[in-house]
Amino acid sequence: MQRLAVLLLLLAASAVRAGLPDRLSQTGLDGAAVSAFEPRFALWSDGAAKRRWIALPPGAQVDAAQPDAWRFPAGTRLWKEFSVAGQPVETRVITREADGRWTFASYVWQGDDAVRAPARGLQLTLPGGRRYDVPSTGDCIACHGGARSPVLGFAALQLGPAVPALLRDGLLKNAPAAWATQAPDFIAASAAEHAARGYLHGNCAHCHFDGGVPVPLRLALDVGAAPVSVDGAAVLRRAGTRNPYQQMPPLGTREVDALGLALLARHFKPENP
Structure with missing residues (x-):
């Protein structure tokens, strides 16, 4: 579908x-x-x-x-x-x-x-x-067309601390009342986990969410929820290659993000999925 x-x-x-x-x-x-x-x-x-x-x-x-x-x-x-x-x-x-x-x-x-x-x-x-x-045009739609919203960067978790101001300015409707004073976020056990999970959300959530691509990697984050368990070895392998059949993200990049990969490696270890 x-x-x-x-x-x-x-x-x-x-x-x-x-x-x-x-x-x-x-x-x-x-x-x-x-x-x-x-x-x-x-x-x-x-x-x-x-x-x-x-x-x-x-x-x-x-x-x-x-x-x-x-x-x-x-x-x-x-x-x-x-x-x-x-x-x-x-x-x-x-x-x-x-x-x-x-x-x-x-x-x-x-x-x-x-x-x-x-x-x-x-x-x-x-x-x-x-x-x-x-x-x-097909590349654009490959990322935007199947996402939960076609707009990837202007979203609750992506904007975070800026959301209360959007409410005050009247740019949002039907938002949770708590957002007026508390920015939307997700649950993480540490700053390192928050950064690593956020990186995956920004780079992978448009495909890897419930109902997304048929690959067993659920990387999208939900407002107010704790992230699900992730296969750390698979994440590091796919983020660390530019083999076109395995790389993640699959489009828009020819080079491995060395700093991003190091961020992921600090949290997603094979023994810490």
Whole structure:
């Protein structure tokens, strides 16, 4: 069922792609309603620096009735900028259309603006010979389309301490009353476990949740809950390789995250699953 849903999302996104603007400057990133945000647990992108923004339609709110799967109103727009060596390379845009469909586009920077990349994706060669992969529409949907919410970074556990302010600003509705004074979090026995589990949540939760990919690794976190037991050896093996049949995450990275792997190794040992 999940694969069918992803296929339908892919077809829907392809159908409306023609209506997406050709240049990043036409997407509204410089609008007054745009707000920057930063997830607590970043997705590894081969060391690229990232900035993120969100814009909601006037008066609209994000529905937090499902704490781990927020629902976004039509007209929501999100941007994520990738920079390498201090220079912006790509900005990805996600929008929710009036009919509820999500659209995805990547824009490649050329001078003071960025131009929409082809739906098939693109491989760039950066100064110094570094290769950089701009995702295809299918790559975008492979990660976003099957997740509990298509928006991965603007979520309860990812925003954590910023959530009470979102409530005060009227950007959330149907959220648990406790969030007004207590930021949503998950249960961890130590700071080391919190960091390691958070890393897996940021890098793996969009696929590895109940009802997600048919692989026995439940890595997604739930608000207010203790994480489930994890096969530490499997986590370290898959995070520590770039064999395309075994690596984790499976897309968007050519290099092992050495610091992230060390963080995981400090907690997820074979004798401490």
